[in-house]
Amino acid sequence: MSKVGENLSLANKFNHTTNHVFVFLEIFVHEGGIQSYVKDIFRAYQKLSADYKAEVFVLRDSPNSSNPWESENLKFYGFKTQSPQIGRFKMTLALLKCLLLQRPQHVFCGHINLASLIQTLCQPLGIPYTVLTYGKEVWEPLNARERHALTSASGIWTISRYSRDRACAANFIEPQQVQILPCAIDGNKFTPGAKQPELIAKYGLTNARVLMTVARLWSGDIYKGVDVTIRALPQIIQAFPEVKYLVIGRGDDQPRLAQLAKDLGVSDRVIFAGFVATEQLMAHYRLADAYIMPSQEGFGIVYLEAMACGIPVLSGDNDGSADPLQDGNLGWRVPHRDANAVATACIEILTGVDQRCDGHWLRSQAIALFGMDAFQKRLQELL
Numbered sequence: 001m002s003k004v005g006e007n008l009s010l011a012n013k014f015n016h017t018t019n020h021v022f023v024f025l026e027i028f029v030h031e032g033g034i035q036s037y038v039k040d041i042f043r044a045y046q047k048l049s050a051d052y053k054a055e056v057f058v059l060r061d062s063p064n065s066s067n068p069w070e071s072e073n074l075k076f077y078g079f080k081t082q083s084p085q086i087g088r089f090k091m092t093l094a095l096l097k098c099l100l101l102q103r104p105q106h107v108f109c110g111h112i113n114l115a116s117l118i119q120t121l122c123q124p125l126g127i128p129y130t131v132l133t134y135g136k137e138v139w140e141p142l143n144a145r146e147r148h149a150l151t152s153a154s155g156i157w158t159i160s161r162y163s164r165d166r167a168c169a170a171n172f173i174e175p176q177q178v179q180i181l182p183c184a185i186d187g188n189k190f191t192p193g194a195k196q197p198e199l200i201a202k203y204g205l206t207n208a209r210v211l212m213t214v215a216r217l218w219s220g221d222i223y224k225g226v227d228v229t230i231r232a233l234p235q236i237i238q239a240f241p242e243v244k245y246l247v248i249g250r251g252d253d254q255p256r257l258a259q260l261a262k263d264l265g266v267s268d269r270v271i272f273a274g275f276v277a278t279e280q281l282m283a284h285y286r287l288a289d290a291y292i293m294p295s296q297e298g299f300g301i302v303y304l305e306a307m308a309c310g311i312p313v314l315s316g317d318n319d320g321s322a323d324p325l326q327d328g329n330l331g332w333r334v335p336h337r338d339a340n341a342v343a344t345a346c347i348e349i350l351t352g353v354d355q356r357c358d359g360h361w362l363r364s365q366a367i368a369l370f371g372m373d374a375f376q377k378r379l380q381e382l383l
Contacts, residue, residue, distance in 0.1 A: 018053050018102040020383070023095065023118060024110035026060035028067055029080070031278060033183075033301055034134050037159065038110065040184045042069040044376040048383070055098055059091050059114070088117075096121055106130065106154075106383075112137050115149035123152070130155035135298025135320065138167040147171050157181050157382065159299040160320035179382055182323055184375035185304035187367040192310035192359055193286045203271050205287060208244040209350055211236075212288035212311075214281065214302050215295070217251030217272075225294035225316065226257055228339050233266045235343035240350050245292075248273045248284055285309040290349040294336040297321050303331065307366035310359025312349050314342065330365055331356055 027038050045054065046069070053073050061078035070076055079091040099107070099121060107129040109118040115131050122129045131153045138158075142150065150156065150171060156178045158164050164178045200206055215224035226247055236243050247257070247270065254272055261270040276284055282305075285291070291306035291313045300321040303313045307330065315321035316336030317328075325331040332349060334341035349357060356362065368374070 018055050018098070018104045019106070020052070020054040021095070021098060021102075021104045021107045022054055022056045022110060023091075023107065023114055024056070024058050025113060027058050028061050033299075036301065037134070037183055039069070040186075040372070040375060041181075041379065042074060043372065044184075044379045046071055046074060047376055048380060052383075055102070055104070057091055057095050057098075059087060092117060092121070099125055099127060103127070108132060108157075109153070112142065112146055112150065115153070116145045119149040119152055128154035130157060133158045133163065133167055135159070135163050139163070139170055141170050151177075155179060155382075159183055160323040162318075162320035162322060163298045181378055181382060182370060182375075183299045183301045183304065184372055185301070185308045185366060185370050187308055187363070187371050190282050190285065190305050190308035192363060193282075195287050196283050199283060199287055203244075203246060203273065203287070205244055205246070205271075207242060209240050209242050209289050210244055210246055210287050211290050211292045211346060212246045212248065212285070212306075213291070213293050214248045214276075214284075214305075215293060217247070217249045217253045217257065219251070219253040219256070221251070222253065223296045223336070225292075225336055225342075226253075227260055228294050228337055228342055229292050230257060230261050230264065230266065230270060231339035232343035232346060233261075233269055234264055235340070236346050236350075237266070237269065239347045243269060243350070245270045246273055246284075246287060247271065248276050248281075250275045281305065282309060285311055290314065290346060292342065292346060294334055294338075294342050295319065295321070296336055300324055304366055304370050307331070307362045310363050312354075312357045312359075312362065314345050314349065324366070324370065326365075326369070329356075330362060 024038060027035055056074060056076045058078050060080050062080045063078040079087045081087040107118055107122050107127055109115050109129055109131045118129050131150055151173060158178055158180060159182055168175050213226055215226060261267040285306055286309055288311050291311050294316045296316055296319040298320045303315060303321055303324040306313050313331040315325055315333050317333035325333055332345040334345050
Protein backbone atom coordinates (compact mmCIF):
# COMPACT_ATOMS: atom_id res chain seq x y z
CA MET A 1 0.00 0.00 0.00
CA SER A 2 1.29 3.49 -0.88
CA LYS A 3 2.03 5.93 1.93
CA VAL A 4 -0.96 8.05 0.87
CA GLY A 5 -3.21 4.99 0.86
CA GLU A 6 -1.94 3.93 4.28
CA ASN A 7 -2.68 7.35 5.74
CA LEU A 8 -6.18 7.39 4.21
CA SER A 9 -6.84 3.95 5.67
CA LEU A 10 -5.77 5.09 9.12
CA ALA A 11 -7.81 8.27 8.79
CA ASN A 12 -10.87 6.12 8.10
CA LYS A 13 -10.10 4.04 11.18
CA PHE A 14 -10.01 7.17 13.35
CA ASN A 15 -13.06 8.57 11.58
CA HIS A 16 -14.62 10.64 14.32
CA THR A 17 -13.47 13.59 16.33
CA THR A 18 -11.53 12.39 19.36
CA ASN A 19 -11.75 14.40 22.58
CA HIS A 20 -9.65 12.07 24.67
CA VAL A 21 -7.14 9.27 24.32
CA PHE A 22 -6.64 6.67 27.06
CA VAL A 23 -3.58 4.41 27.14
CA PHE A 24 -3.43 1.39 29.46
CA LEU A 25 -1.18 -1.60 30.05
CA GLU A 26 -4.05 -4.11 30.29
CA ILE A 27 -7.75 -4.23 31.06
CA PHE A 28 -9.32 -7.52 30.05
CA VAL A 29 -6.56 -10.16 30.22
CA HIS A 30 -6.60 -10.22 34.04
CA GLU A 31 -9.02 -9.34 36.84
CA GLY A 32 -7.94 -7.04 39.63
CA GLY A 33 -8.53 -3.78 41.44
CA ILE A 34 -6.92 -1.59 38.79
CA GLN A 35 -8.83 -3.33 36.00
CA SER A 36 -12.14 -2.88 37.85
CA TYR A 37 -11.34 0.80 38.41
CA VAL A 38 -10.60 1.32 34.72
CA LYS A 39 -13.88 -0.36 33.75
CA ASP A 40 -15.70 2.01 36.10
CA ILE A 41 -14.08 4.90 34.23
CA PHE A 42 -15.45 3.47 30.97
CA ARG A 43 -18.90 2.93 32.49
CA ALA A 44 -19.01 6.55 33.66
CA TYR A 45 -17.51 7.93 30.44
CA GLN A 46 -20.23 6.32 28.34
CA LYS A 47 -22.88 8.14 30.39
CA LEU A 48 -21.34 11.54 29.79
CA SER A 49 -22.27 13.80 26.89
CA ALA A 50 -22.69 11.98 23.58
CA ASP A 51 -20.26 14.52 22.16
CA TYR A 52 -17.41 12.93 24.15
CA LYS A 53 -15.36 10.56 21.98
CA ALA A 54 -12.30 8.59 23.07
CA GLU A 55 -9.76 6.19 21.61
CA VAL A 56 -8.48 3.53 24.04
CA PHE A 57 -5.10 1.92 23.41
CA VAL A 58 -4.26 -1.19 25.43
CA LEU A 59 -0.77 -2.65 25.22
CA ARG A 60 -1.38 -6.17 26.54
CA ASP A 61 -4.94 -6.88 25.36
CA SER A 62 -5.66 -8.82 22.18
CA PRO A 63 -6.52 -6.60 19.22
CA ASN A 64 -9.66 -8.58 18.35
CA SER A 65 -10.91 -9.37 21.85
CA SER A 66 -14.58 -8.45 22.20
CA ASN A 67 -15.49 -6.27 25.15
CA PRO A 68 -18.76 -4.74 26.37
CA TRP A 69 -17.34 -1.23 26.45
CA GLU A 70 -16.87 -0.83 22.69
CA SER A 71 -19.30 1.86 21.53
CA GLU A 72 -19.68 4.92 19.36
CA ASN A 73 -17.82 7.03 21.90
CA LEU A 74 -15.25 4.45 23.06
CA LYS A 75 -13.06 2.78 20.41
CA PHE A 76 -10.54 0.15 21.54
CA TYR A 77 -7.25 -0.96 20.02
CA GLY A 78 -5.27 -3.88 21.47
CA PHE A 79 -1.62 -4.62 20.74
CA LYS A 80 -0.87 -7.93 22.43
CA THR A 81 1.69 -9.94 20.42
CA GLN A 82 4.08 -12.81 21.04
CA SER A 83 6.84 -10.23 21.38
CA PRO A 84 6.23 -7.47 23.97
CA GLN A 85 8.73 -5.25 22.14
CA ILE A 86 6.87 -5.57 18.85
CA GLY A 87 3.54 -4.93 20.58
CA ARG A 88 4.90 -1.78 22.21
CA PHE A 89 6.33 -0.60 18.88
CA LYS A 90 3.00 -1.16 17.09
CA MET A 91 1.10 0.67 19.80
CA THR A 92 3.55 3.57 19.74
CA LEU A 93 3.18 3.92 15.98
CA ALA A 94 -0.63 3.73 16.06
CA LEU A 95 -0.81 6.15 18.98
CA LEU A 96 1.43 8.67 17.24
CA LYS A 97 -0.70 8.52 14.09
CA CYS A 98 -3.84 9.02 16.17
CA LEU A 99 -2.33 12.06 17.87
CA LEU A 100 -1.23 13.55 14.56
CA LEU A 101 -4.56 12.95 12.80
CA GLN A 102 -6.99 13.58 15.64
CA ARG A 103 -5.18 16.14 17.80
CA PRO A 104 -7.17 15.11 20.91
CA GLN A 105 -7.80 17.61 23.67
CA HIS A 106 -6.14 15.42 26.29
CA VAL A 107 -4.31 12.10 26.72
CA PHE A 108 -4.73 9.98 29.85
CA CYS A 109 -1.81 7.70 30.65
CA GLY A 110 -3.10 4.67 32.55
CA HIS A 111 0.12 3.54 34.24
CA ILE A 112 3.43 5.04 35.33
CA ASN A 113 5.24 2.47 33.14
CA LEU A 114 3.77 4.22 30.09
CA ALA A 115 4.37 7.79 31.26
CA SER A 116 7.74 8.31 29.54
CA LEU A 117 6.28 7.16 26.23
CA ILE A 118 3.25 9.43 26.57
CA GLN A 119 5.45 12.41 27.46
CA THR A 120 7.69 11.75 24.43
CA LEU A 121 4.72 11.68 22.07
CA CYS A 122 2.57 14.42 23.55
CA GLN A 123 4.95 17.21 24.50
CA PRO A 124 6.28 17.98 20.98
CA LEU A 125 2.68 18.16 19.74
CA GLY A 126 1.56 20.42 22.57
CA ILE A 127 -1.05 17.90 23.73
CA PRO A 128 -1.59 17.89 27.52
CA TYR A 129 -1.52 14.57 29.34
CA THR A 130 -2.58 13.26 32.73
CA VAL A 131 -1.04 10.25 34.50
CA LEU A 132 -3.38 7.91 36.39
CA THR A 133 -1.85 6.38 39.53
CA TYR A 134 -3.26 3.85 41.96
CA GLY A 135 -0.97 2.87 44.80
CA LYS A 136 2.31 1.12 45.38
CA GLU A 137 3.70 1.74 41.89
CA VAL A 138 4.32 5.39 42.84
CA TRP A 139 4.82 5.12 46.61
CA GLU A 140 8.60 4.75 46.29
CA PRO A 141 11.08 6.97 44.41
CA LEU A 142 10.72 6.50 40.66
CA ASN A 143 13.62 6.43 38.24
CA ALA A 144 14.61 9.77 36.74
CA ARG A 145 12.71 9.31 33.45
CA GLU A 146 9.46 8.25 35.12
CA ARG A 147 9.66 11.02 37.69
CA HIS A 148 10.26 13.60 34.97
CA ALA A 149 7.29 12.29 32.97
CA LEU A 150 5.11 12.41 36.08
CA THR A 151 6.12 15.89 37.21
CA SER A 152 5.85 17.22 33.64
CA ALA A 153 2.25 16.04 33.29
CA SER A 154 -0.51 18.62 33.21
CA GLY A 155 -2.33 16.54 35.79
CA ILE A 156 -2.03 13.50 38.03
CA TRP A 157 -5.00 11.42 39.20
CA THR A 158 -4.99 9.01 42.09
CA ILE A 159 -7.53 7.05 44.13
CA SER A 160 -7.05 8.30 47.71
CA ARG A 161 -5.48 10.93 49.91
CA TYR A 162 -3.01 8.36 51.20
CA SER A 163 -1.80 7.41 47.71
CA ARG A 164 -1.47 11.11 46.88
CA ASP A 165 0.58 11.83 49.98
CA ARG A 166 2.86 8.81 49.54
CA ALA A 167 3.52 9.59 45.86
CA CYS A 168 4.16 13.27 46.56
CA ALA A 169 6.58 12.58 49.40
CA ALA A 170 8.53 9.99 47.42
CA ASN A 171 8.77 11.91 44.15
CA PHE A 172 8.85 15.62 45.07
CA ILE A 173 5.39 16.37 43.68
CA GLU A 174 3.27 19.27 44.84
CA PRO A 175 0.03 17.88 46.37
CA GLN A 176 -2.09 20.46 44.55
CA GLN A 177 -0.98 18.88 41.25
CA VAL A 178 -2.75 15.65 42.21
CA GLN A 179 -6.52 15.22 41.88
CA ILE A 180 -8.48 12.38 43.42
CA LEU A 181 -10.89 10.12 41.54
CA PRO A 182 -11.80 7.55 44.21
CA CYS A 183 -12.87 3.99 43.50
CA ALA A 184 -16.59 3.39 43.00
CA ILE A 185 -19.12 0.78 44.03
CA ASP A 186 -22.00 -0.51 41.92
CA GLY A 187 -24.92 -0.51 44.35
CA ASN A 188 -26.99 -2.59 41.94
CA LYS A 189 -24.37 -5.33 41.86
CA PHE A 190 -23.54 -5.46 45.58
CA THR A 191 -26.68 -5.60 47.71
CA PRO A 192 -27.73 -6.97 51.12
CA GLY A 193 -29.43 -10.33 51.30
CA ALA A 194 -29.89 -13.53 53.25
CA LYS A 195 -27.11 -16.04 53.76
CA GLN A 196 -27.48 -18.80 51.17
CA PRO A 197 -28.10 -22.19 52.86
CA GLU A 198 -26.02 -24.05 50.29
CA LEU A 199 -22.98 -21.85 51.02
CA ILE A 200 -23.51 -22.21 54.77
CA ALA A 201 -23.47 -25.97 54.28
CA LYS A 202 -20.50 -25.86 51.90
CA TYR A 203 -18.27 -24.01 54.36
CA GLY A 204 -19.66 -25.48 57.59
CA LEU A 205 -21.00 -22.16 58.91
CA THR A 206 -24.23 -23.32 60.57
CA ASN A 207 -24.95 -21.09 63.58
CA ALA A 208 -21.54 -19.41 63.16
CA ARG A 209 -20.68 -15.74 63.48
CA VAL A 210 -18.60 -15.20 60.35
CA LEU A 211 -15.59 -12.96 59.89
CA MET A 212 -14.47 -12.69 56.27
CA THR A 213 -11.52 -11.48 54.19
CA VAL A 214 -11.17 -11.33 50.39
CA ALA A 215 -7.50 -11.07 49.48
CA ARG A 216 -4.62 -12.52 47.50
CA LEU A 217 -2.75 -15.04 49.65
CA TRP A 218 0.66 -14.39 48.12
CA SER A 219 3.79 -14.42 50.24
CA GLY A 220 4.57 -10.95 48.88
CA ASP A 221 1.21 -9.64 50.10
CA ILE A 222 1.25 -10.45 53.83
CA TYR A 223 0.28 -6.81 54.40
CA LYS A 224 -3.32 -7.92 53.75
CA GLY A 225 -3.36 -9.01 57.40
CA VAL A 226 -4.89 -12.48 57.17
CA ASP A 227 -2.21 -13.74 59.57
CA VAL A 228 -3.01 -10.93 62.03
CA THR A 229 -6.70 -11.85 62.01
CA ILE A 230 -5.83 -15.51 62.63
CA ARG A 231 -3.70 -14.43 65.61
CA ALA A 232 -6.69 -12.46 66.92
CA LEU A 233 -9.04 -15.45 66.80
CA PRO A 234 -8.24 -17.02 70.21
CA GLN A 235 -9.18 -13.76 71.95
CA ILE A 236 -12.31 -13.31 69.81
CA ILE A 237 -13.43 -16.87 70.49
CA GLN A 238 -13.40 -16.20 74.22
CA ALA A 239 -16.17 -13.63 73.68
CA PHE A 240 -17.90 -15.33 70.75
CA PRO A 241 -17.25 -19.10 70.82
CA GLU A 242 -19.22 -19.59 67.60
CA VAL A 243 -16.88 -17.45 65.45
CA LYS A 244 -15.44 -18.75 62.18
CA TYR A 245 -13.11 -17.00 59.74
CA LEU A 246 -13.79 -17.36 56.00
CA VAL A 247 -10.80 -16.47 53.83
CA ILE A 248 -11.48 -16.01 50.12
CA GLY A 249 -8.46 -15.99 47.84
CA ARG A 250 -5.55 -18.11 46.77
CA GLY A 251 -1.78 -17.94 46.72
CA ASP A 252 1.49 -19.45 47.87
CA ASP A 253 1.14 -18.10 51.42
CA GLN A 254 -1.83 -20.34 52.26
CA PRO A 255 0.29 -23.20 53.72
CA ARG A 256 1.95 -20.78 56.15
CA LEU A 257 -1.41 -19.35 57.18
CA ALA A 258 -2.90 -22.82 57.63
CA GLN A 259 0.07 -23.84 59.81
CA LEU A 260 -0.33 -20.66 61.88
CA ALA A 261 -3.99 -21.51 62.51
CA LYS A 262 -2.98 -25.04 63.52
CA ASP A 263 -0.25 -23.79 65.87
CA LEU A 264 -2.78 -21.47 67.56
CA GLY A 265 -5.35 -24.22 67.90
CA VAL A 266 -7.90 -22.50 65.64
CA SER A 267 -7.54 -24.51 62.44
CA ASP A 268 -11.15 -25.69 62.82
CA ARG A 269 -12.27 -22.04 62.79
CA VAL A 270 -10.43 -20.94 59.62
CA ILE A 271 -11.94 -21.87 56.25
CA PHE A 272 -9.86 -21.30 53.14
CA ALA A 273 -12.43 -20.97 50.36
CA GLY A 274 -9.91 -20.50 47.55
CA PHE A 275 -10.68 -18.48 44.45
CA VAL A 276 -14.23 -17.16 44.08
CA ALA A 277 -15.31 -15.64 40.75
CA THR A 278 -16.41 -12.01 40.78
CA GLU A 279 -20.02 -12.88 39.95
CA GLN A 280 -20.19 -15.11 43.03
CA LEU A 281 -18.61 -12.64 45.43
CA MET A 282 -21.83 -10.91 46.49
CA ALA A 283 -23.34 -14.13 47.81
CA HIS A 284 -20.15 -14.72 49.79
CA TYR A 285 -20.15 -11.21 51.27
CA ARG A 286 -23.67 -11.92 52.52
CA LEU A 287 -22.27 -14.81 54.60
CA ALA A 288 -20.24 -12.37 56.69
CA ASP A 289 -21.14 -10.72 59.95
CA ALA A 290 -18.01 -8.57 59.61
CA TYR A 291 -15.47 -7.88 56.89
CA ILE A 292 -11.98 -7.90 58.44
CA MET A 293 -8.86 -6.77 56.58
CA PRO A 294 -6.24 -4.93 58.69
CA SER A 295 -4.19 -4.07 55.63
CA GLN A 296 -2.21 -1.33 53.90
CA GLU A 297 -4.23 -0.45 50.81
CA GLY A 298 -4.06 2.29 48.25
CA PHE A 299 -7.83 2.51 48.67
CA GLY A 300 -9.54 -0.84 49.32
CA ILE A 301 -12.51 -1.42 47.02
CA VAL A 302 -13.38 -4.54 49.03
CA TYR A 303 -14.46 -2.35 51.94
CA LEU A 304 -17.01 -0.62 49.71
CA GLU A 305 -18.22 -3.97 48.37
CA ALA A 306 -18.81 -5.20 51.92
CA MET A 307 -20.50 -1.97 53.03
CA ALA A 308 -22.79 -1.99 49.99
CA CYS A 309 -23.88 -5.47 51.14
CA GLY A 310 -24.60 -4.01 54.60
CA ILE A 311 -21.56 -5.65 56.24
CA PRO A 312 -19.54 -3.72 58.89
CA VAL A 313 -15.83 -3.40 58.11
CA LEU A 314 -12.43 -3.23 59.80
CA SER A 315 -9.29 -1.87 58.13
CA GLY A 316 -5.79 -0.72 58.96
CA ASP A 317 -5.36 2.82 60.28
CA ASN A 318 -2.48 4.05 58.11
CA ASP A 319 -3.46 3.61 54.48
CA GLY A 320 -5.93 4.58 51.77
CA SER A 321 -8.82 2.88 53.55
CA ALA A 322 -9.26 6.17 55.41
CA ASP A 323 -11.27 7.30 52.37
CA PRO A 324 -13.84 4.49 52.01
CA LEU A 325 -14.13 4.27 55.82
CA GLN A 326 -14.34 8.09 56.06
CA ASP A 327 -11.62 8.31 58.72
CA GLY A 328 -13.43 5.75 60.88
CA ASN A 329 -16.95 7.17 60.61
CA LEU A 330 -18.05 4.17 58.52
CA GLY A 331 -15.93 1.43 60.07
CA TRP A 332 -13.20 0.39 62.50
CA ARG A 333 -9.58 1.36 61.81
CA VAL A 334 -6.82 -0.27 63.84
CA PRO A 335 -3.01 -0.62 63.70
CA HIS A 336 -2.65 -3.13 60.88
CA ARG A 337 -0.21 -5.56 62.56
CA ASP A 338 -1.78 -5.43 66.03
CA ALA A 339 -3.68 -8.66 66.71
CA ASN A 340 -4.99 -7.40 70.07
CA ALA A 341 -6.46 -4.30 68.45
CA VAL A 342 -8.05 -6.45 65.74
CA ALA A 343 -9.56 -8.75 68.38
CA THR A 344 -10.96 -5.86 70.41
CA ALA A 345 -12.54 -4.26 67.33
CA CYS A 346 -13.98 -7.58 66.11
CA ILE A 347 -15.64 -8.13 69.48
CA GLU A 348 -17.15 -4.63 69.31
CA ILE A 349 -18.45 -5.29 65.80
CA LEU A 350 -19.99 -8.65 66.71
CA THR A 351 -21.64 -7.04 69.74
CA GLY A 352 -23.49 -4.92 67.17
CA VAL A 353 -24.45 -1.85 69.20
CA ASP A 354 -22.50 0.71 67.16
CA GLN A 355 -24.19 2.65 64.33
CA ARG A 356 -21.43 1.40 62.04
CA CYS A 357 -23.04 -2.05 62.37
CA ASP A 358 -26.34 -0.79 60.95
CA GLY A 359 -26.28 -2.40 57.52
CA HIS A 360 -28.99 -0.19 56.00
CA TRP A 361 -27.27 3.03 57.15
CA LEU A 362 -23.85 1.74 56.14
CA ARG A 363 -24.99 0.89 52.64
CA SER A 364 -26.72 4.25 52.13
CA GLN A 365 -23.59 6.14 53.20
CA ALA A 366 -21.28 4.11 50.99
CA ILE A 367 -23.44 4.53 47.90
CA ALA A 368 -24.03 8.24 48.47
CA LEU A 369 -20.30 8.86 48.67
CA PHE A 370 -18.90 6.25 46.28
CA GLY A 371 -21.76 5.04 44.08
CA MET A 372 -21.58 5.26 40.30
CA ASP A 373 -23.53 8.53 40.25
CA ALA A 374 -20.95 10.17 42.50
CA PHE A 375 -18.12 8.65 40.44
CA GLN A 376 -19.60 9.92 37.17
CA LYS A 377 -20.03 13.41 38.60
CA ARG A 378 -16.39 13.47 39.77
CA LEU A 379 -15.12 12.21 36.40
CA GLN A 380 -17.11 14.95 34.64
CA GLU A 381 -15.52 17.56 36.92
CA LEU A 382 -12.01 16.28 36.17
CA LEU A 383 -12.56 16.11 32.42
